[in-house]
Amino acid sequence: VKKLVLAALAAVLAASAARAQDAAPDAPAWKWGSVELGAGPYRPNIDAQFGGSAHPFRDNFGGSPAPMFRILVGKSIFDRFGTLEVGFKTGFYRKSGHALDQGIPPQPTIDQTTFNVIPTSLTLTYRLDNIYERWKVPLVPYGRVALERYNWYVTKGSKWTQHGATNGWSASVGLGLVLDWIDPGAARDLGNETGVAHTMLYGDLTKAKIDDFGSKKSWDLSPSQKLFWSGGLLVVF
Amino acid sequence: MRRALIALIAAVPVFAAAQALPPPVGTIDHLPVTMNIAQCSGAAGGSNRVPQISDTTDLSLTWQVKLDPSITTFSPGTGSAFVVWASTSTFQASNTTGPFSCHLNAANNDITAAKIGPDVGYAASTQATMSAVQIALQSIATAAGVNCATAETINLCVEWLPTGVGSTAMGWATGSINFDTTVPGPPTGFTVAPGEGKLLLANCAAGANTASYIASATDGTNTFWSNEGGCSQLQIGGLTNGTQYTVVLYGLSTAHNPSAASAPVQGPETIPIHTVDFWDHYAGTPGATETGGCHTATGGAGLLGALSLLAALAVARRRKS
Numbered sequence: 001v002k003k004l005v006l007a008a009l010a011a012v013l014a015a016s017a018a019r020a021q022d023a024a025p026d027a028p029a030w031k032w033g034s035v036e037l038g039a040g041p042y043r044p045n046i047d048a049q050f051g052g053s054a055h056p057f058r059d060n061f062g063g064s065p066a067p068m069f070r071i072l073v074g075k076s077i078f079d080r081f082g083t084l085e086v087g088f089k090t091g092f093y094r095k096s097g098h099a100l101d102q103g104i105p106p107q108p109t110i111d112q113t114t115f116n117v118i119p120t121s122l123t124l125t126y127r128l129d130n131i132y133e134r135w136k137v138p139l140v141p142y143g144r145v146a147l148e149r150y151n152w153y154v155t156k157g158s159k160w161t162q163h164g165a166t167n168g169w170s171a172s173v174g175l176g177l178v179l180d181w182i183d184p185g186a187a188r189d190l191g192n193e194t195g196v197a198h199t200m201l202y203g204d205l206t207k208a209k210i211d212d213f214g215s216k217k218s219w220d221l222s223p224s225q226k227l228f229w230s231g232g233l234l235v236v237f
Numbered sequence: 238m239r240r241a242l243i244a245l246i247a248a249v250p251v252f253a254a255a256q257a258l259p260p261p262v263g264t265i266d267h268l269p270v271t272m273n274i275a276q277c278s279g280a281a282g283g284s285n286r287v288p289q290i291s292d293t294t295d296l297s298l299t300w301q302v303k304l305d306p307s308i309t310t311f312s313p314g315t316g317s318a319f320v321v322w323a324s325t326s327t328f329q330a331s332n333t334t335g336p337f338s339c340h341l342n343a344a345n346n347d348i349t350a351a352k353i354g355p356d357v358g359y360a361a362s363t364q365a366t367m368s369a370v371q372i373a374l375q376s377i378a379t380a381a382g383v384n385c386a387t388a389e390t391i392n393l394c395v396e397w398l399p400t401g402v403g404s405t406a407m408g409w410a411t412g413s414i415n416f417d418t419t420v421p422g423p424p425t426g427f428t429v430a431p432g433e434g435k436l437l438l439a440n441c442a443a444g445a446n447t448a449s450y451i452a453s454a455t456d457g458t459n460t461f462w463s464n465e466g467g468c469s470q471l472q473i474g475g476l477t478n479g480t481q482y483t484v485v486l487y488g489l490s491t492a493h494n495p496s497a498a499s500a501p502v503q504g505p506e507t508i509p510i511h512t513v514d515f516w517d518h519y520a521g522t523p524g525a526t527e528t529g530g531c532h533t534a535t536g537g538a539g540l541l542g543a544l545s546l547l548a549a550l551a552v553a554r555r556r557k558s
Contacts, residue, residue, distance in 0.1 A: 046519065054522045060515040099433070099512035106513065110432040113514035156433070156514035164529040219519075219527035 031083055031197055031236055033075040034127075038202070038232020042068035042093055044117070044210075045224040059106060060113055061097035068093040068117070070230065074125055082128040083236075089121040089146065099156055114155045117221065121146040121170070129176075129198060129236065138181035140200060144172040150210050150221045166221045167212050174204025176234055195237045203231040263303030263337075265393050265412025267296050272416045273492040276374040277385040287451055287487055287495040289462035295371040300395045302408035305337040320406075321372060322394040323381040328411050338406030339394035378416065388418045417492035421447040424486045424499040427468070431505075433512045434476050436484060441468035444496055447488035451495070454482040454507065465489060476509045483507065 043065035047055040074087030094116045098108035127142035148170050153163035179199045180187030190196050206228045212218035269276075269292070276292055298321065322328075322339045381391045390413050397408035422444025430437050438452050452463040454473045461482075463471045476482060483503045488496035519525055 049526060050522065050524050054524070056515065056519040056522045056525075060518055097515065099514045100518055101510060101512060106518070109510070109512045110430045110435075110437040111512040111514070113516075115515055154514060154516040156512075156516075161514050162516040162520075162529045164527070165531045166527075167531075217526055217528055219525075 031076045031079050032195075033073065033085055033087070034083075034234055034236045036070070036072040036074070036089075036202070036232060036234045038071075038230050039067045039069045040228055040230025041065035042117075042228065043095075043224045044115070044219075044221045046219050046221070048220055048224070057115070059100060061095045061115065065224075066093060066095045068119065068230075070119070070232075072121075072123060074123065082126055082130055085123075085125045085127070087121075087123040087125060089119070089123055091119050093117040093119070112155075112157060116153050116155070118151045120149045120151065127176070129178075132178045132181070132198065136181065138178040140176040140178055142174050142176065142202075142204075144170075144174070144204070146170045146172075148208060148210055152221065166210050166218055168208060168210030168222065169213075170206050170208035170210075172204045172206040174202050176200035176202040196235055198234075198236040200234040200236070201231070202234045203229065205229050263301065263395075263408065263410030265298060265300045265395060265410050267298050267393070267412065267414060269293060269296070270414070271492040272296075272374050272378065272391070272414055273490075273494045274385060274418060274420075275493075277378040277383060277416055279375040287453075287489075289451060289453070290465065290489070290493055290495065292493050294374060296374050296377060296414065298370045298372060298393070298395075300370075300410045300412075302395060302397045302410045303337060304397070304408040308407055317400065318398045319370075320396050320398060321370070322396070323377050324392050324394075325381050325383065325389050327392050328394045328409075337396070337409045339396045339409055339411075377414070383416055385416075386418065389416045390414075391416055417490065417494065419446050419490045419492065420494045421445060421488035421490050421496040423496045424450065424488050427452075427486050427499065427502065429484050429502055429506045431508055431510045434478060434509050435472055435474040436476060436482065436507060436509060438463070438471035438473075438484070438486065439468060441471075441486060444488050446490050447496070448491040449489045450486055451489060452484060452486045454484045456480050456482050478509045478511050481508050 043063075044057065046057040050056075068091055070089055070091035072087050072089035074085035076083050076085050078084035094114055096112060096114045099111035099113045100106035101109050123144055123146040125142060125144040127140060129140045131137045132140055146169065148168045149165055150168070151163075151165045154161050177200055179201065187199070190199075206223070207226070208222050208228060210221040273292065275290070276294060279294070300319075302319075320339070328339055377391060377393075378385060381389070383389050383391060393412045393414065395410045396406035398404045399407050424441055424444055424447070426440070426442035427438050428440040430439065436454055438450075441450055449465055450463075450468055450471055451465045452471045452473060454461045454476060456477075461473050461475050463473045471486075473482075473484070481503065483501045484507050485498040485501050487498055513521070516529075519527065
């Protein structure tokens with residue numbers, strides 16, 4: 001497998017080098033920013049605080065994650081070597097389950113309950129997109145740090161029963177696959193017509209701590225996975 | 238067969254201008270498509286009538302009459318009227334040749350149609366049409382001599398009287414409505430599960446000719462009803478936790494005739510209970526820390542605000558440069 005990956009990488013680099021000789025750099029004079037649409041499987045780490053003695057989240061919602069959808073709008077503030085962006089990210093997560101009866105142990109009833117999160121983030125992203133613009137290598141790494149605020153609410157039926165917000169931070173590393181590389185001519189046309197500089201598929205890994213910076217009055221909405229992965233589409237313009 | 242005579246004349250302005258014409262066919266459309274037993278017999282309903290079912294008591298008629306070919310311009314004057322007839326016999330077979338009135342089929346000359354209710358005054362329409370005339374379903378059944386026990390096809394006919402009642406009809410349209418007496422068999426089983434102030438039904442075993450259901454729960458004093466729907470949609474709300482209810486289920490036919498009640502179900506499963514949502518469950522767990530609202534330990538909210546400010550300043554500075 002390692003050999004195959006290395007061979008594929010070598011092929012991409014070789015093809016990229018050939019293209020780089022053929023084509024002039026595609027970097028626009030100035031990039032305004034980017035828009036990112038993505039999703040990843042999320043499950044809050046609420047039960048961890050009970051050390052295995054209780055698992056209220058699992059009791060109501062089961063153990064499987066649900067998708068957290070995110071949208072990010074970033075504004076470019078530096079683009080001389082790579083691009084530095086500040087951005088605002090938001091999204092939505094909902095996990096539905098059954099309210100419980102008061103038996104021991106409690107059993108699911110016909111009533112529905114949901115746990116909902118509207119995450120908001122202030123982000124600082126550095127994307128090394130001149131790797132593609134100068135050398136036509138279609139894999140663009142990036143890093144991101146963010147301050148997070150997870151606004152949450154709980155419902156029973158159609159009524160809100162509790163709400164609040166939990167703050168935290170996150171740090172991500174990711175890789176974008178530049179789709180322009182597949183058809184640079186079409187990408188140039190798209191850029192001329194719409195101002196889109198690059199279109200990428202991306203995937204990233206995030207370490208997040210959403211526990212009100214260690215407040216003893218808060219629960220832990222960090223992803224239950226050590227590293228939270230997500231993927232989506234990124235448009236730079 | 239007797240004639241029902243009710244008068245309804247809508248006095249409205251008349252379009253005097255000549256209109257191009259005539260409609261190619263004479264047709265009647267109506268809603269509802271069928272008439273059920275309760276609609277036939279009026280608000281009192283039949284012996285199985287479920288009070289929660291509130292079907293319309295009126296038939297909404299829309300028609301477009303076929304005009305006599307001698308009419309080259311359609312210019313109805315004041316006093317022009319439509320008259321609606323009902324009969325269990327058919328009206329003229331041909332819709333394209335005269336006479337253009339609600340004459341009965343020649344083979345059934347001994348059977349007369351009954352005029353339904355009112356003459357309908359001609360509205361300010363530019364065509365030989367009329368929209369959404371409401372006529373009581375019970376009056377249609379009465380006019381046609383339907384006994385509300387036997388399924389029938391009730392034929393409808395509209396004729397246009399250019400200069401009012403008594404003048405020669407110069408246009409007509411026909412249609413029909415089915416009186417449906419199909420009564421479903423009672424449901425033979427179902428299950429009930431309790432929730433917060435409600436009961437949810439499932440696993441309905443349908444009787445014959447069942448298209449949908451409706452259920453009720455009674456505590457001996459008050460009766461509560463579900464919405465009408467499929468078995469998975471039957472929820473009876475507004476109940477009191479801890480109170481014993483008796484639940485029965487009815488099947489409904491496509492025409493909304495209800496079945497007899499199913500065998501009643503009563504037990505622990507028909508007592509609504511308090512249920513615990515996620516927040517209550519979390520907060521009731523020993524060791525729970527979250528109390529709702531916002532409470533950052535080290536000024537995280539302030540940190541978010543500070544970063545927002547820094548970001549805004551950075552953008553502003555970049556613009557200036």
